Amino acid sequence: MLLVASASTALAQTFDPGGLKLMRVKPEQKPDDLAVAVWPTGVIDVEQTHFLNQNNLTALITAVANPRARNIVAGTLVCDLPPRVELKAVSANLLWNTKETLPVRRDGRTYTRHRIVTRWSRDTIPKGKLGRCWWARYQPPTLWVTTDAAPGSQLGRVFLKFEYLEAGKDTNTTSPESSVGLAVLPQLRSKTPRIAKSGVMGRGPNAIGSYENDSATEHQKLLARFIKNMGCNIHMCGFPQTSCPPGLVSWSEGRNYNQLNRNSWHNLGEPLGIRDGFRVDRDPGPPEEIRAIGKNGQRRPHVAPWAIYRRHKWIQKYVLDEMVRSIAQGKYDGLWANWEPQTLLSEWDYSEQTRREFIKHSGLHAEEVKRLWLDDLVKKHREKWNAFRNWELVQCAKLYSETIHNAGKKAGRDAWFTLCAPQDNYLKYDSFKDVSFQVLSGGDLPAVFQTWSYHHVPKSDSRYPYNDRMGWYLVARAGWLRRYCDQQLGTNRKSLVSCVYGHAQTGGRAGYFVPEDLAWRHLGSVMAGCNVAINYAEWTIWDGRYASEMARVNTRIARWEDYLLRGKTQTKHTVIPVSPFPQTIPETVTPDSHQMGGTWGKPEYLFSFEYERDGSRLIVLGNNWHFGDCF
Incomplete structure (x- = not known):
């Protein structure tokens, strides 16, 4: 992305060129038998060189x-590391004592051998193909290493092999050995944004866990410093605020229901999770008396909405007070919630309390409501019912947002509740006849209004890029959400906006981002006007180039955030591509013809946004042409 800042008085200009370069990658290949390799450099990277940042952790x-x-x-897992490369920690899918090593000789040099027991899971040691990929790295054995060697140094190679015992056999088998080169990048240099909130989310596949004879707290601090060194100021990686250096704040997705039901290690320290408006995830769960009632009279798993916004004693004690306590104790400064209540909106609550709430909200006569309750009433008064259900959602969102925000203010900190909702549900309509979920209908809230873009994710079994403008969805959505919220709620609103990106959703286990693609998406959301930039839900780590891109992106955000987030949006400029646009496109790639519905416009190769602050203008140009040569 290229930025042009122009002072209106002197017409002085400042240029900040993007500098992104496309990496050379190839589709993954199926091995003949069980094999292990460094991801991605040993699998899809043409150069097969893994870069480490000097004096910083690298995965x-x-x-x-x-x-x-x-x-x-x-x-x-058997790993031989060359001199001047030190293994500092491993992911939770490995059981390892950091102090146990063995010297081995290779090419006249002394390498350090690590033998690390690997925890089995289908995503660590797969059986056959996982979705569309052969190489499993959704919950991979991850090594975190450092080097003090000078930038530009060629350190040698890292060698990997896997010793395994097959069911029914008495002896181990060893896989073929693989290796990639190791080289050194400069130490990370970054500036941290002051206004924008920029960070990473990782549920655990590459995160640092606890191990035998090692301190989990120290490992968490290592990871926290790594995140802070990239210029981030927030994280959603499951470790507490006490492990963070100054300037890095913990946000949490709470007690995710998958972890709750499957007893996963991640977020077990979090007692509470909120999602989809009316779901509360904790152990033990909500009592029967406040769970919604189905048509057959049986209780549903989710909470009846009235119990939330009327502050039932269980909700007050185990949900609201728990939120306040977590913030007061410094566990987190942000609670994230997936906000997709469409299924629950169609699963009506037949309880008498909901009937009383509907009567108050709708203004209908109690006798009519009681006589028609509930199926016939919805048929006759669909719009009133939809409006009521939307009102219930708004009341829940308002209660959660204000509880967390006020608890943060009391603790002297900035605390936020994030609603991550489908983009279409931020649209406001004149009625509720056809749409019963309109996030902004309740007005402004001290919350993060967040949506997502998981479009055009590269796949490890396919060429990259597979079309010539892969990042346009996210930038278009981010720009639209900022401007639509400004229009509906005013430019002095309390709410923040965000559009997350991720490779683990539509890409599944084959999805990935090369560093410059990640940089486009992370930077693009803020340049389009969003307050919060973060991924979902798994890390987009590559090697040291990932960290270098993140550091560069955060430095650029820090430089321009006053314009982007405190300036006025406007469109007084004109963009005229001088060169043929697009130019030559490889035969195997054609322009993406996918049309995106809604009000945010057609896909473009070139995006531009304009901001005015204190008499000067900032114009952001985003070149989304993967095969272009414009800048």
């Missing part, structure tokens, strides 16, 4: 492929 993600679906009952 060495190790991917395992098991094309013959061998039944592995035990496995050990």
Whole structure:
């Protein structure tokens, strides 16, 4: 992205060129048998060189492929690291004592060998193909390493092999050895945004867990410093605020229901999770008396909305007070909630309390409501029912947002509740006849209004890029959400806006982002006017180039955020591409013809946004042409 700042008086100009360069990648290949390799450099990177940042943590993600679906009952990762490369920590899918090593000789040099027991899961040691990919790295064995070598140094190679015991056999089998080169990038240099909130989310696949004879707290602090060194000021990686250096704040998705039901290790320290308006995830769960009642009279798993906005004693004690306590104790300064209540909106609550609430809200006569309750009433008064259900959603969102925000103010901190909702549900309509979920209908809230863009995610089994403007969805949505909220709620609103990106949703286990694609998406959301930039839900780590891009992106956000987030949006400029646009496109790639519905416009190769502040203008140009040569 290129930025042009122009002072209206002197017409002085400042240029901030983007500088992104396309990396050379290739589709993954199926190995003959069980194999292990560094991801992605040993699998899809043409250069096969893994870059480390000097004096900073760098992830060495190790991917395992098991094309013959061998039944592995035990496995050990064997890793030989060259001199001046130190293993500091590993992910939760490895059981390892950091102090146990063995010297080995390779090419006349002394390498350090680590033998690390690997926890089995379908995403760590797969059986056959996982979705569309052979190399499993959704919950991979990840090594976190450092080096003090000078930038530009070639350190040698890292060697990997996997020793495994197959069911029914008495002896171990060893996979073929793989290796990639190691080189050194400069130490991270970044500036942290003061206004924008920029960070990373990672539920655990590459995060640092606790191990035998090692301190989990120290490892959490290592990871926190790594995130802060990239210029981030928030994280959603599951470790507490006490592990964070100054300037890095913990946000949380709470007690995710998947972890609650499957007893996953992630977020087990969080007692509470909120989602979809009326769901409360905690153990023990909501009592029967406040759970919604179905048509057959049976209780549903989710909470009846009235119990939330009327502050039932259980909700007050185990939800609202728990939120306040978590913030007061410094566990987090933000609680994230997936906000997709469409299913619950169609699962009506037949309780008498809901009937009384509907009578008060609708103004209909109690006798008519009681006589028609509930199916016939919805048929006759669909719009009133939809408006009521939307009102209930708004009341829940308002209660959660204000509880968290006020608790933060009392603690002297900035605390936020995030509603992550589908983009279409931010649209406001004149009626509720056809749409019963309109987030902004309740007005402004001290909350983060967030949506997502998981479009055009590269896949490891396909060419990259597979079309010539892969990042346009996110920038278009981010720009639209900022301007639409300004229009509906005013430019002095309390709410923040955000549009997350991610590779684990539509990309599944084959999805990934190369560093410059990640930089486009992370930077693009803020340049389009969003207050919060973060991924969902798994890390987009590559190697040191990932961290370098994040540091560069956060530095640029810090430089321009006054314009982007405190300036006035306007469109007084004109963009005229001088060169043919687009130019030559490879035969295997054609312009993306997908049309995006809604009010945010057609997909473009070139985006531009304009901001005015204190008499000067900032014009942001985003070149989304992957095969272009414009700038």
